[in-house]
Amino acid sequence: MVERMERTIPVTAVRDATFSQRFQPGQAVVGRVEQVEETKNGEQVAFVRVGSQLVRARLEAPLLLGRTYLFEIKQQEGTIYWKAASFPGRSSALSDEDTARRWQQTWKLPDAALPVLRQAFKAGAAVTKGEIAELTEAVRETERPADAEEVLAYLFRRRLPPSAAVFRALWAAKTGVPLAEGLGKLKAAIAALSAHPAAPELGRAIERLLSPPLFVYETVVHLLLSTEGEEAGPARALLARLGLAPLPEDRHSALQEAVRQRQFAEVYRQLGLADEETFLARVAAVDAACTSGALTEAEAALWAAARAASDPALSLFHWLRRIAGRLGLEDEAALARAVKAGALPEGSPSLKRLLLHFLRAPGDREAKQAAEALLTQMDGMAITAGGDGLLEHVWLAFPLPLGARLSDFAVCWQGKRTPNGRLDDDYSRIVCCLTLEALQEIVVDVRIQRRIVHISIFHSDPRLPALTARFAPLVKERLQAHGYTLSGVDVKATDAAPPPPSRFPFSGTYSEVDWRI
Numbered sequence: 332m333v334e335r336m337e338r339t340i341p342v343t344a345v346r347d348a349t350f351s352q353r354f355q356p357g358q359a360v361v362g363r364v365e366q367v368e369e370t371k372n373g374e375q376v377a378f379v380r381v382g383s384q385l386v387r388a389r390l391e392a393p394l395l396l397g398r399t400y401l402f403e404i405k406q407q408e409g410t411i412y413w414k415a416a417s418f419p420g421r422s423s424a425l426s427d428e429d430t431a432r433r434w435q436q437t438w439k440l441p442d443a444a445l446p447v448l449r450q451a452f453k454a455g456a457a458v459t460k461g462e463i464a465e466l467t468e469a470v471r472e473t474e475r476p477a478d479a480e481e482v483l484a485y486l487f488r489r490r491l492p493p494s495a496a497v498f499r500a501l502w503a504a505k506t507g508v509p510l511a512e513g514l515g516k517l518k519a520a521i522a523a524l525s526a527h528p529a530a531p532e533l534g535r536a537i538e539r540l541l542s543p544p545l546f547v548y549e550t551v552v553h554l555l556l557s558t559e560g561e562e563a564g565p566a567r568a569l570l571a572r573l574g575l576a577p578l579p580e581d582r583h584s585a586l587q588e589a590v591r592q593r594q595f596a597e598v599y600r601q602l603g604l605a606d607e608e609t610f611l612a613r614v615a616a617v618d619a620a621c622t623s624g625a626l627t628e629a630e631a632a633l634w635a636a637a638r639a640a641s642d643p644a645l646s647l648f649h650w651l652r653r654i655a656g657r658l659g660l661e662d663e664a665a666l667a668r669a670v671k672a673g674a675l676p677e678g679s680p681s682l683k684r685l686l687l688h689f690l691r692a693p694g695d696r697e698a699k700q701a702a703e704a705l706l707t708q709m710d711g712m713a714i715t716a717g718g719d720g721l722l723e724h725v726w727l728a729f730p731l732p733l734g735a736r737l738s739d740f741a742v743c744w745q746g747k748r749t750p751n752g753r754l755d756d757d758y759s760r761i762v763c764c765l766t767l768e769a770l771q772e773i774v775v776d777v778r779i780q781r782r783i784v785h786i787s788i789f790h791s792d793p794r795l796p797a798l799t800a801r802f803a804p805l806v807k808e809r810l811q812a813h814g815y816t817l818s819g820v821d822v823k824a825t826d827a828a829p830p831p832p833s834r835f836p837f838s839g840t841y842s843e844v845d846w847r848i
Contacts (some may be wrong), residue, residue: 353490355408358457360413361430362386365400365465382455394494399425401437404457405428420585425454444586446480454487462493469495473502481505481837493708497714504711504726505837508660509739511730513705520690520698529689530698536685539611540657540730541737545643546615551575551602552590552645553637556583565629566848571618573613575602593809594694595648607649608679651740654729659683683709715836716829725754731765740767743832757782774828784810789828796822 352361362379369375377394379386379402379483394400394415401415418425418433425433431449435442438460444467447484451458470479470784482501491497507513518537550571559568567577578586582601589597604610620626621634659681664826680688686702715726729739746759761777774789786806788799799820830838 333812347843353761354413354457355457356404356405358404359459360402360404360455360457361399361434361452362455363404364394364396367393367396369768372740379454382453384455408599414700414791428446437640437724438463440464441467446470447483450480450483450487453484454490456487456490456493458493459773461466461709462499465495468583469498473506481834487836491714500707500711500714501837503708503835504715507704507708507711507833508602509730510705510708510728510798511732511737512543513708514700514730515737517698517701517705520695520701524695524698525700527694529692530694531570533682533685533689536657536680536682538653540682541732543646544611544618545650545733546638547644548598548602548645548649549609549640549642550614550634550637552586552598553640554633555586557633557637562629562633568627568630569617569634573610574618582823590645592812593644595645598645599649607653615629621739626732630756631684639738650731651729654712654731657681658709658729659686662708663713703728726836728832733765733767741832743835745835762832762835763831772825774825774831776829779815782814785818788820788822789825790822 334369346409347648352462354593362380362381364377365380365385366378367696368377369522375393376387380399390418395417398417400415400417401414405412405414414527416437417429418452428556430452431445434448434452435444438444440448444463447463447466447470450456451463466483470476470483473479479502480497482498482505486493486498486501489565491501514537517535518541521527521530521534521537551570554566554569554573554576555578558570561581570577578601586598586601589601617634624631626634660683662681662683686706688705689702690699712727725744726742728739731738731740741764741784743762744754744759745762747755749755757779759779761779763775764772766772770790776787776789778787780784788795799822803817803820806820810817829835
């Protein structure tokens with residue numbers, strides 16, 4: 332009888348040469364027999380649906396067409412085969428919920444395992460009973476099974492390792508406090524740990540992250556353009572403190588034009604900075620000298636005027652350009668490249684590496700908990716930034732102090748990947764979220780199709796439409812410089828906003844849609 336049958340089924344892939352690599356001895360999958368055929372030599376071949384894939388199986392004994400089975404993956408004499416056991420009951424078609432519940436009953440798991448089994452079945456995941464039990468406990472810890480199921484769906488859909496560690500990292504990325512807040516808590520916790528061997532360097536790294544000199548580049552440009560006339564003396568003195576030489580007069584107009592056009596790479600080239608870390612340290616020293624009264628009156632007045640007149644777009648550009656590396660979100664990729672090149676990664680230690688060093692040494696429990704929470708959250712972001720196919724989400728958040736407020740600048744990219752693994756510049760979507768002092772939370776949704784860009788701003792402030800119309804020509808001009816066409820910029824109510832970047836990857840599968848630009 333089929334209900335009592337336990338048969339071996341050697342399996343080969345259908346339309347996917349790597350499919351069989353997903354299945355290892357000791358795992359199990361749930362599949363439905365959709366078609367049975369007989370070959371010329373008399374063998375029976377079945378097509379078993381596992382999630383969205385079909386697996387071609389040679390049968391030693393017939394299976395019931397349309398029946399759902401639990402297949403346990405075995406290995407015997409070097410051959411991987413599937414051991415089929417029908418679920419209890421005689422229904423030929425089971426709903427997702429029925430399948431999950433019968434899987435749970437077959438393996439004698441608690442009801443708390445149902446969300447895990449349900450998502451594993453939908454994705455056609457290959458899992459072990461131990462992995463299901465481990466994930467069930469991790470879901471129970473959240474005390475939010477509905478939200479946890481979104482993370483489970485993402486985990487199985489991406490074919491990530493079905494482990495509690497991966498789930499907890501993704502959960503922390505989705506629900507954790509802003510990185511800026513977490514860094515603030517850790518900074519406070521290690522303030523009293525001067526004797527800890529790893530605390531001083533970690534504290535300095537956090538200070539650099541939480542106090543970026545967002546006025547730096549604009550101030551330096553102001554000084555370089557002030558080396559003629561009455562301010563020439565103080566300007567040259569301040570530039571000397573910064574380790575810079577005045578620019579020749581014929582380069583002033585080129586620098587001014589690059590700043591006006593927001594050509595940040597060109598401005599940086601004109602500045603001729605060889606070591607940005609040393610330069611930023613000198614800027615901090617000059618700023619401290621101005622505060623303490625160590626500058627001359629003329630120097631202090633020029634420095635204050637340069638800072639007050641600055642528009643931090645250039646400094647912000649350079650800050651965001653380097654922040655992922657400073658946090659350590661690229662460490663795993665850098666290590667992989669280093670292994671191929673046969674050399675260790677160069678550069679100053681990232682926050683992630685400093686946190687790992689801090690956790691290895693004995694220290695305060697509260698500080699270690701704060702450090703562990705930050706690491707887990709950054710691990711979750713690194714996982715979501717990984718590529719494994721044509722369709723992908725990438726989500727990152729950066730601590731960004733603007734004004735007196737400390738918050739995260741969160742970004743989620745969504746779209747196709749090109750053959751070299753990069754997100755396709757011609758077809759993508761970028762959702763940004765930032766909390767500002769006056770406007771509070773604001774969401775910007777940028778949609779790109781065939782290099783045509785449409786921007787939606789979600790906020791309820793009545794002043795925004797007029798401001799948007801004022802700056803739209805500048806946005807259009809800058810997009811055209813990079814080969815894009817702006818179709819429009821609109822302002823919409825806050826309640827119409829897409830999910831925030833921290834939830835965006837987990838809110839559902841990606842599908843190509845007409846964005847009607």
